[in-house]
Amino acid sequence: MKNPIKTFGDVRKAGRVKLVLTAGVLVAATVAVTGATSTDFARLNFVGATLVESPRFDIGIVRADGAVEQADKDGGFDWAVAGASDLVPGKSVSTTIPVFNNTYNLKADTSFQVVLRNGDGRVAPGVPIILPFLRFTATDETNKVIFTDVTWDQAKGALGVMEPRWGAVLNNGEQFTPAASGSAKKLNLTIKYIDGPGVENYNGGQAALSVRFDAVSAAR
Numbered sequence: 001m002k003n004p005i006k007t008f009g010d011v012r013k014a015g016r017v018k019l020v021l022t023a024g025v026l027v028a029a030t031v032a033v034t035g036a037t038s039t040d041f042a043r044l045n046f047v048g049a050t051l052v053e054s055p056r057f058d059i060g061i062v063r064a065d066g067a068v069e070q071a072d073k074d075g076g077f078d079w080a081v082a083g084a085s086d087l088v089p090g091k092s093v094s095t096t097i098p099v100f101n102n103t104y105n106l107k108a109d110t111s112f113q114v115v116l117r118n119g120d121g122r123v124a125p126g127v128p129i130i131l132p133f134l135r136f137t138a139t140d141e142t143n144k145v146i147f148t149d150v151t152w153d154q155a156k157g158a159l160g161v162m163e164p165r166w167g168a169v170l171n172n173g174e175q176f177t178p179a180a181s182g183s184a185k186k187l188n189l190t191i192k193y194i195d196g197p198g199v200e201n202y203n204g205g206q207a208a209l210s211v212r213f214d215a216v217s218a219a220r
Helices: none
Strands: 014-020 031-034 059-064 091-101 107-116 134-137 145-150 156-162 184-193 206-218
Touching: 059 107, 091 107, 091 156, 091 206, 156 184
Parallel strands: none
Antiparallel strands: 014 031, 014 206, 059 091, 091 184, 107 156, 107 206, 134 145, 134 184
C-alpha cells in the first residue's frame, strides 16, 4: 500500500486486486492482491490518558492454501480464478477473496471498488478493451448482495466493519487461524461478459482492472 496515513483518531489502509480479462480466454487467469503495508502504526489519542501507540493497523488476505498474504509488494500475488479459461461472451467467472483484520484491538471498516489499471483499463496497445461488455456482481460472506450487474465504475461498496482480531497478529506466510468472531469477511465477486450487439468486434479483447480495498480503523 502506498502513502499510508498516520493520524490521531483513525488510520486508513488500501490494497488492490488486479484482474486481466480476455475475450474468449482469460489468458492471465490470476488475480493479484496488494494488501496492507507492514510498517504502518496507528496512534490514538485517548481522552484522559497519555498518547498510546497501538499495534500495527493491518488487514490481510488468506491465500488458497490457507497461508496469510500481506501482499505489501507493488506486484501483489497471483490468485487463480476458477473457470477463467472458459470465459466467452454470455459466460461469467467468479472468485472469493477472504479478507481479515490483522489488528489485535482495533476494528477495520472495510470497503472496496473496481478501478481501471493503466489509466484506461488497456492491457496493451492495439488490444481492444472489453469494458463495455463487463458486468459485476458482489456479495459478502453471508451472501448479502452489495451490487448486481453493474458497470465497472459502479462496482463499489462496503464489506462492513471487521471486529478486532483479539488474537496473535499473523505474519506473511503463516497459516491463517481464525480469531474473534466477526474479524474476517469475504468478497464474492462475479464478472459477467455479456453477449451484446457489437461484441464480435472485440474478439481477442482484454481489460486490465483492479479491486481496491480500503480500511479505516475504528475504536473497539
